[in-house]
Amino acid sequence: MTNWIVIPTVLPAMTAALLILALRHHLRRQRIVSVGAAVLMLALAIWLFMLASDGTPRAYFLGNWPAPFGITLVLDRLSATMLLLTAVLALAVVLYASAGWDRKGRHFHALLQFQLLGVNGAFLTGDLFNLFVFFEVMLIASYGLMLHGGGAPRLKAGFHYVAINLVASTLFLFAVGLIYAVTGTLNMADLAVKVAEVAADDQALLKTGAVLLFVVFATKAALVPLHWWLPTAYAATSAPAAAMFMIMTKVGAYTIIRVYGLIFGADAGPLGAVVEPLVIPAALVTLLVGAVGVLSSRNLRDLVCFSVIASMGNLLIAVGLFDGVGTTAALYYIIHSTLTGAALFLLVDLIATRRGKRLDGLAPAPEFANQTLLGGLFFLAAIGMVGLPPLSGFLGKLLILDATRDAPQAVLIWTVVLGASLLMTIGFARAGSVIFWNNVPPPVATGANPADAGAATPAAMTAGVALPILVVALLVGGTAALSLGAGPATRAFEATSAQLLDRDAYIRAVLAPDASIRTAER
Amino acid sequence: MELLVASGTAVMTAVGIYLLLRGRTFPVILGLTFLSYAVNVFLFAMGRLAINRPPIINPLAEGYADPLPQALVLTAIVISFGMTALIVVLALRGFLESGTDRVDLEILPETAPTGTQEGGDMAGPRS
Numbered sequence: 280m281t282n283w284i285v286i287p288t289v290l291p292a293m294t295a296a297l298l299i300l301a302l303r304h305h306l307r308r309q310r311i312v313s314v315g316a317a318v319l320m321l322a323l324a325i326w327l328f329m330l331a332s333d334g335t336p337r338a339y340f341l342g343n344w345p346a347p348f349g350i351t352l353v354l355d356r357l358s359a360t361m362l363l364l365t366a367v368l369a370l371a372v373v374l375y376a377s378a379g380w381d382r383k384g385r386h387f388h389a390l391l392q393f394q395l396l397g398v399n400g401a402f403l404t405g406d407l408f409n410l411f412v413f414f415e416v417m418l419i420a421s422y423g424l425m426l427h428g429g430g431a432p433r434l435k436a437g438f439h440y441v442a443i444n445l446v447a448s449t450l451f452l453f454a455v456g457l458i459y460a461v462t463g464t465l466n467m468a469d470l471a472v473k474v475a476e477v478a479a480d481d482q483a484l485l486k487t488g489a490v491l492l493f494v495v496f497a498t499k500a501a502l503v504p505l506h507w508w509l510p511t512a513y514a515a516t517s518a519p520a521a522a523m524f525m526i527m528t529k530v531g532a533y534t535i536i537r538v539y540g541l542i543f544g545a546d547a548g549p550l551g552a553v554v555e556p557l558v559i560p561a562a563l564v565t566l567l568v569g570a571v572g573v574l575s576s577r578n579l580r581d582l583v584c585f586s587v588i589a590s591m592g593n594l595l596i597a598v599g600l601f602d603g604v605g606t607t608a609a610l611y612y613i614i615h616s617t618l619t620g621a622a623l624f625l626l627v628d629l630i631a632t633r634r635g636k637r638l639d640g641l642a643p644a645p646e647f648a649n650q651t652l653l654g655g656l657f658f659l660a661a662i663g664m665v666g667l668p669p670l671s672g673f674l675g676k677l678l679i680l681d682a683t684r685d686a687p688q689a690v691l692i693w694t695v696v697l698g699a700s701l702l703m704t705i706g707f708a709r710a711g712s713v714i715f716w717n718n719v720p721p722p723v724a725t726g727a728n729p730a731d732a733g734a735a736t737p738a739a740m741t742a743g744v745a746l747p748i749l750v751v752a753l754l755v756g757g758t759a760a761l762s763l764g765a766g767p768a769t770r771a772f773e774a775t776s777a778q779l780l781d782r783d784a785y786i787r788a789v790l791a792p793d794a795s796i797r798t799a800e801r
Numbered sequence: 802m803e804l805l806v807a808s809g810t811a812v813m814t815a816v817g818i819y820l821l822l823r824g825r826t827f828p829v830i831l832g833l834t835f836l837s838y839a840v841n842v843f844l845f846a847m848g849r850l851a852i853n854r855p856p857i858i859n860p861l862a863e864g865y866a867d868p869l870p871q872a873l874v875l876t877a878i879v880i881s882f883g884m885t886a887l888i889v890v891l892a893l894r895g896f897l898e899s900g901t902d903r904v905d906l907e908i909l910p911e912t913a914p915t916g917t918q919e920g921g922d923m924a925g926p927r928s
Contacts, residue, residue, distance in 0.1 A: 408873055415880050422887060434895040435906050438826060441888050442904075445833050446821065448884075452840040452877055459870065460847040511906065 283327065284339040284354045287362055287399040290320055295392035303386070310377040313388035317370040320395070324359070324366035331359035332771065334778060336788040338405065346789045347469040351405035353789060356775040357610075361402040361533055364614055365526050367757065368621055369395055375625055375750045376519040378743055383428040383517070390427070391523060394420035401530050405789055407458065407465040410534065411451050414499075418444050421527060424520040425512060436515035443508045447498045450491055457488030468789035470542045471782055474550055486553055489543050493554045496538070500531030501591050502558075503565040510572070510584040518628030522621035528591055529613050535598055536606060540779050544601075558599030559688065563695045566592025570699035573706035579627040579639035582710050583620070586664050589699060590616040593666075596692060597679045606776035607769060608678035614768075615671040615758055619663040622754035626657055629747055630714065641713045645721035649748065654715040656751055661707040663758045666700050671761040676700065678769070806846050813839035826892035826902045830885065837881035844874045 294316040302308045331337070336355035340346065373391065381387040397417025404410050422444075426437045459465055461481045462473040477485055498505040509528070513521045535558070543553045569589025576582040594616060597609035631639040633647035659670065666672035676696065683692045761768060778784065813835050820832030848867030856868035896902045 408876075412876065412880075419883070419887075422891075426891070429894075429898075431895070431898040432906070434891065434898055435904075438888070438891050438895055438904060439906070441884070441891060442821075442829055442833065445881075445884055445888065446836065448880070449833075449836045449840050452844060452873075455873070456840070456844045456847040456870070459873075465869075 281337050281339045281354075283323075283330070284337060284352050284403065285341070286323060287320065287327070287403065288352075288396055290316060290323065291392040291395040291399065295389045295396065298389040298392065299386065306382060309388045310373075310381070313373050313392065314370075314377060316392065317366070317373045321363075321366040321370055324363040327354060328359040328363045330354070331356050332774070334774065336778070336785050338789045338792055340792075346792075347464050347466045350409050351466060351468070351789050352400075352403040353405040353468075353785065354403065355785065355788075356771070356778050357533070357536070358402045360610060360614075360772075360775060361529070362399060364529075364617055365395065365398050365402070368523065368526055368617060371621060371625075371750050371754055372519045372523045375522070375747050378746045380428075380517055380519050384426075386423065387427055387519075390420050390423040394424060394523060396420075398526055398530060402533060405467050407455055407467060407470070407538075411448070411455060414451065414530075415448060417527065417530065418448070421520075421524065424523065425516045427520055428517050433515045436511045440508055440512040443498070447495050451495045454488045454491035454495060457484055457491065461485040461488065466789065467538070467541055468786040471544070471786055472790070474542055477550065479549075482549060485550060489539075489550065489553045490557075492538065493535070493557065496531045496534045497561065498531070499527065500535065500595060501528050501565070501588055502531075502561045502595060503568050503592075504561075506565060506568065506588050506591075509588060510581055513584045513587065513624075514580040518624050521624040525587070525617045525620040525624070528587065529617055532591070532594055532598055532609070532613060535595070536609065536779070540601060540606070541782055541785060544782055552601070555599065555601055558595055558601075559686075559692070562592050562595035562599055563692065564592075565589070565595065566695055566699045568592075570702035570706075573703045576706070576710075577641055579630065579641065579710060579714065582641075582706060583623045583627055586623070586703060586707075587616070587620045589703060590620065590664065592699070593676065593679060593696065596696070597682055600682055600686060602682075603773070603776045603780055604678075604682040606779055607772040608675065608682045610772040610775060611671070611678055611761075611765075611769060612675040615663065615675045615761055618754050618757045618761070619660055619670075619672060622656075622660045622751050622758075623664060625747065625751050625754070626653065626660060629653055629751065630657070634714075641710055643713065643717040643719045646718045649744070650715060652748065654711070656748070656755055657711055657715070659755050659759075660751075661711060663755070665703045665707055667704065669762060671758040671765070674762050674765050802850055802852075806842060806850060810839050810842050810846070813842070824903055824905065826895065826904055829904060830888055830892060833888065834881075834885055837877070837885070841874050841877055841881075844870050844877060846870075 294312060298309050298312060302312060331354050334356070336353055338346070339352040341350045341352070369391065373388065376387055376391070394417055397413050397415070397420060400413030401410055401417060404413055422437065422441050425440055426433060455465065458470070461477060461484050462470055464470055464473055474485065494505070501509040513524060516524070539554055543550055566589050569585050569592055572585030573582055573589060576585055590612070594609055594612045597605045597612060599605070627639050630653055633649070634644045663670040663672040666676040680693060680696060683689050686692060817832045817835030817839060820828045820835060823829060823832070848870035851864070851866045854864050854866040855862050856866045856871060892902065
């Protein structure tokens, strides 16, 4: 049974190889294979989610090397939830890209599958160095995806993105080196045992490693002051890539939950809770910076980018509590903000391509095709992102506020969260009214501006038009479903955070797996 | 030997950080390369510095060098090598398309609303 744990990394790897080697000149077949693989991945993720929801962490040992020596993949409720979220997002992105974006450059589908390999691996791995390797796989694919379509602004922004991530990778290696030098192991479960027993002389060194590692994860999660790469990179890249990248900031949040919950958790001796004092203040500033950025953006892309930063702020406030309620709220918010953020990025692309020369700038333009429908979707997605009732953003924010009620800085947190919501509401309301209500009459001089005129004529609802809109609608519908099913969802996340707090179960699953599981895995 | 390795790592890191903060792409790439050299030496030293010790089992050995950091360094070298190649190509393409190798993003007025449109004529290479 545990053999299935490795499949979420094998399936995208095989698909990507197939796409590159056999189908590189057949875009149509590439689409079919890619969509098929995404559907399979979704089915697999659902099945693994059901498997994990019995509450026992399962470990898969690559090459059957016992735990501290070989590479371990671990499936528990948290990783299964993240896998499911990734699979849903990937299917949406693949479908959206198949409507035309994938022909603006080569190998979109293969790169996407490679990125899935990295993301799934990062969610599953139980080894710090292996986490580094999967981070690199994810990032290398993301460099390709980020540059998909080319063009000078994208290349310039891509250079920044690659350089910053290379620095982060170097820091990751420094941190891993420090941790290995002190503890002599990189297996997460083994580390969780050994960190508590580190000699007093070595604690400063290990603490340095832990904080360096946090810097890396904070860069991925776009935590202030390490967030500056995000607006540039996400605004410059193509819409499907930006939507897919929504999961990458969540990988940062996931690794913070995993590493600082498991290895440097509250009960890990003198080194427990080593980054706890850092997370919430940084998250509060992140939220404020995001909200102010939303208010000051001059085009929709930047607006969405800064709202993503704000949502990371909200999310990391909940993560920073490092307790059961906080993690429950964080998990709910992770799912909500991934779906909403992806929907917004895709929606902005749909709007920008219809507005001709104006693109997504916040300036009046002639009425464009499908304006009412897109406006309605934008309204719903904005409500979700800002956190107004009735969509999941509101419930997520409510869970976060509820979780922080007993925190020492509760007054400050409530003030910032609610104030930021107000700023974002104003920002989104202003953007929406300019784009959808402030229409100028179309230019009369026909032929003088063919791009504008072409965009203004209402297009028929062909398959090429309907599919992207349908994908966005499904993503928005996903957040609606998340708020409808909030009861069962929060119960599942409560079980997840209870499982995360039970570090012994994880350690036992990796270091001393039952005889029954070991035989089953052969 | 410890002093030499430690100060070598420190100097390379310092040089790398200085170059990273320069305003043109080539020094930035050199800086990244220096940083990755520094981290490789650092990782290697994490297995403790030992002379004339084999990393694999040998009946004549008095002690062993830690093989794991060596494997880690190998992985790190491969990744940083590939990444350096990628970023060199990226910098070159950026230079050829924009005519400058400065790293700042000068936003021209006409491209200001983020270029979602470029290549929008579907003229790109069809795969």
